[in-house]
Amino acid sequence: MIVTRFAPSPNGPLHLGHAYSAVKAHDLARAAGGRFLLRIEDIDGARSRAELADEFRRDLEWLGLEWEEVPAQSTRLDSYEAAARDLMARGLLYRCTCTRAEIEALEPTIGPEGLIYPGTCKGKAFDPSRPSALRLNIEAALAETGPLEWEDERAGVVTADPRQFGDVVLVRKDAPASYHLAATLDDAADGVTLVTRGADLVFASHIHRLLQALLGLPVPRWHHHALLVEADGRKLAKSRRSGERGYGLAEMREAGEDGRIVAEKLRLDQIPHGISLSRYPPDGT
Incomplete structure (x- = not known):
């Protein structure tokens, strides 16, 4: 159906x-x-x-x-939190305290959704006094899944290319989940x-x-x-x-x-x- x-x-x-x-x-x-x-x-x-x-x-x-x-x-907040905990436990998320102004100051490249985060906080200890978002480590995620495809009724079979977005935010500083995480789970x-x-x-x-x-x-x-x-x-x-x-x-x-x-x-x-x-x-x- x-x-x-x-x-x-x-x-x-x-x-x-x-x-x-x-x-x-x-x-x-x-x-x-x-x-x-x-x-x-x-x-x-x-x-x-x-x-x-x-x-x-x-x-x-x-x-x-x-x-x-x-x-x-x-x-549905519990489901978003559970998914984030799971991804964090597997080493696929990291905390990011960068503001948009700080990211712009680094002159990052531009992707389909705007600025591509350059990974400044990846692998670093974060300052707990600053608000933080949770970002998806794209390279670690793809190493776990391998190549992926999806089917579009207009375009046919499409090869997934999430690298073009960089490490996207899955849990926002000001909300319990980003659009990406919430819509996918829902x-x-x-x-x-x-x-x-x-x-x-x-x-x-x-x-x-x-x-x-x-x-x-x-x-x-x-x-x-x-x-x-x-x-x-x-x-x-x-x-x-x-x-x-x-x-x-x-x-x-x-x-x-x-x-x-x-x-x-x-x-x-x-x-x-x-x-x-x-x-x-x-x-x-």
């Missing part, structure tokens, strides 16, 4: 890009007689707002989608078989495939869909307040627009409100 999910964070209102992703995941599951799940990813500290999760449910109902809700991330716990998300997250799948191998988790398939972009080519994003500038689902809903019509236009790639569809990255890798 195909199981997909939509997993928004309640740190800002949803926009048309979220709607596109939710409709894709919903329809892929329904077409195969599968299940479409809603998971609230609410471990982003003070930025997470419970009232927004209620707005998200109203947004999905307005779009005409049906879903099963699974436990929110805030109820998808396994929820039985997700088809991870459906935007093409901007295709790179994260390289890290998630590595974590699945390290933690003995089932391996889903992935479906990375196109992105909705504005006239300047930049994707809709909460960081750009896209949910509050005419593209927000709550805005549209409160203005009296018909959500089912909006959803149907998204299905047909007839994007409303002057937004266009980007095929980036064109090959899904």
